[in-house]
Amino acid sequence: MKLPKIHQKEPSKIELKKGKNYAWCSCGLSKRQPLCDGSHQGTDMSPTIFKVEETKEYYLCNCKHTKKHPFCDGSHSKI
Template sequence: MSEVIITPNKPIAIELEPGTYYRCACGKSTNQPFCSGAHHGTGFSPIAFEVKEKKVVHLCNCGKSAHAPYCDGSHNK
């Protein structure tokens, strides 16, 4: 399995419309923080999540959250 490329240790705050999204898990996406398909052959898969109403979400950007794709503050530990 390839290594995850870790980006800055702070969550990504982004307002999303209702729908299904795919959070990049490999760090290689050209469409960060969302999957672009760049994970093929890495052993990683994107993390699917659903937003039911328009809102700001905080996506994990350190790869340590127990509640991925959402930030749980693990980057502070």
């Protein structure tokens, strides 16, 4: 798999907790979008592991083309 599967062209608004590890799905195959469920197994892709510095709601990318993994940067508007 060279390009990720576009899950949807809108970000997910999700509350994330400060200091917790998260795994953002970069392949677009996860059934738990926008987070990873291991569906990338067998591809050359892997999730982006990240933490946030503040507990609040964030917009995570679902088109998988953001330049600011895992956060939405508006790339979906260009697809």
